[in-house]
Amino acid sequence: MSMAAGRPRSTLNITGLQIAHLIEQRFPGAVLDAAPEAATIDPARLIEVCTHLRDDPELRFEFLSSLTGVDRLDSFEVVYHLESIRLNQMTTIKVTTLDRENPVVPSVVPVWPGAHLQEREAYDLLGIEFDGHPDLRRIFLWEGFAGYPLRKDYLVGPGGRFPGLERFPGEAGDDMKDIRGTQ
Template sequence: MTRLLAGQDIAHQIEQKYPEAVVDAQPEFAMVKADKLIDVCTFLRDGDLDFKFLNSLTAVDRLDAFEIVYHMTSISLNQMGSIKISTSEREKPVFPSVTSVWPGAHLQEREAYDLMGIVFEGHPDLRRIFLWEGFAGWPLRKDYLNMPGHMAGLERFPGEPGKKLEGRGNVDA
């Protein structure tokens, strides 16, 4: 059975090496600072945690912030953990790319860029992947095509308390 490392454990390990890197620690994840990301990831990969395998990389639009979620596995120790980074920048969120640490992040970062509009600095080939070049907007963002009838999320369901979106279209982005 894979041991699911709590975010606090991972945060503890990271703090021993990089004291200021961790922002927050929850049972599911540890939130780290974006500018320390490469260091932290290299440490996670080569350190005692041995997270050599990057399961999944994805972005979440929290409306007030963009989060990138990393799920990692150690094959030799059979354990798993998750870290996150976050930014409140909306127009052009920029994060460091982890392709130098895990080459497997290549396509997943391109996917996140394509659908969520997140720029990964240091990515060797950051282009649209599913959509065509010149596609307007970032479709997985919650405010994509912010117009009536195309309201994202729960407002589609009658009687459901959805989160109110502010009038922010990103079609021109």
Template sequence: MTTKLEKLEIAVKAVLGDRIIELKNALGELTVVVSPLEYLQVMRDLRDHPDTHFEELIDLCGVDYSAYGDGAWEGARFAAVSHLLSVKNNCRLRVRVFAADDEMPVIPSLVNIWNAANWYEREAFDLFGILFDGHNDLRRILTDYGFIGHPFRKDFPVSGYVEMRYDAEQKRVVYQPVTIEPRENTPRIIREENYGIK
């Protein structure tokens, strides 16, 4: 008897054919890796084909693989990972696409396929520096407009560069170099003698 996940795997292979770079069935989930050149058409086919019919994009996130596997990763550094949902077929699929260039990671935008991609792609741009070609409003969404860098990149400094605070004398927000004072916290443990005994 064929399981639901095996049926999905058969359907995805039939719809995408040789455009699949890698297909992984692990931990009860199906993950497909595709080329950035085929990405838009693959996503359209996954949405429009009746055997897959993934009508919803439920998540899209950026990933920096530079330190993956304790630095043993040898593939492309940046990827966008999309999670698709088919309400009609009651199944989910993960699609991963790697940016071809690590210095300037560019991936086609899904905004014209699923409107939900808008803010997800802005978040991946803001936090990882992944550019989405075709996105008509690609700007920061979580960090400040003057923020320098992309804080979820593995090479971003842990303490950042600048901090902002409100200055009551100047009556405005000011930027200053990061001031982090190292300190050691020793937790206090307070126990009552009869703790947990009734």
């Protein structure tokens, strides 16, 4: 064992616009949308883009920090927070699928094995399928659990109320009656 002193420094955040520019130079047409937060990648080209992000000597994003599935109401989004330990920088990319019935995005496990459990989590709670995942099963809930609870339209309440959609229905009005049900 040894001790490394190391000087404190800050992680360089490569914005979505910058990373979109870098990806676009190498893979024309692979970036569908670019925002300061993240670049949205064409799902069909996700694997080649991710492999490039991991192996490029200027980028070296060898560490998948976090993988998040998001229900955007009209689409599903998978957000990848990438880190480079060697170069101390991070960036964010996304993929989107518009198919709400059968959402499928490519699995990044071949690029980052660290996505293994995180993709299973997104599949379990949001029902996003990861094409190419070696062992895609439910992880927290049991096989046979009905529905995907992190979806915004999960469990339609009495009177057709969507608990995930109509957050704080009493916000404009008076009290919390609507949230806690009629008592």
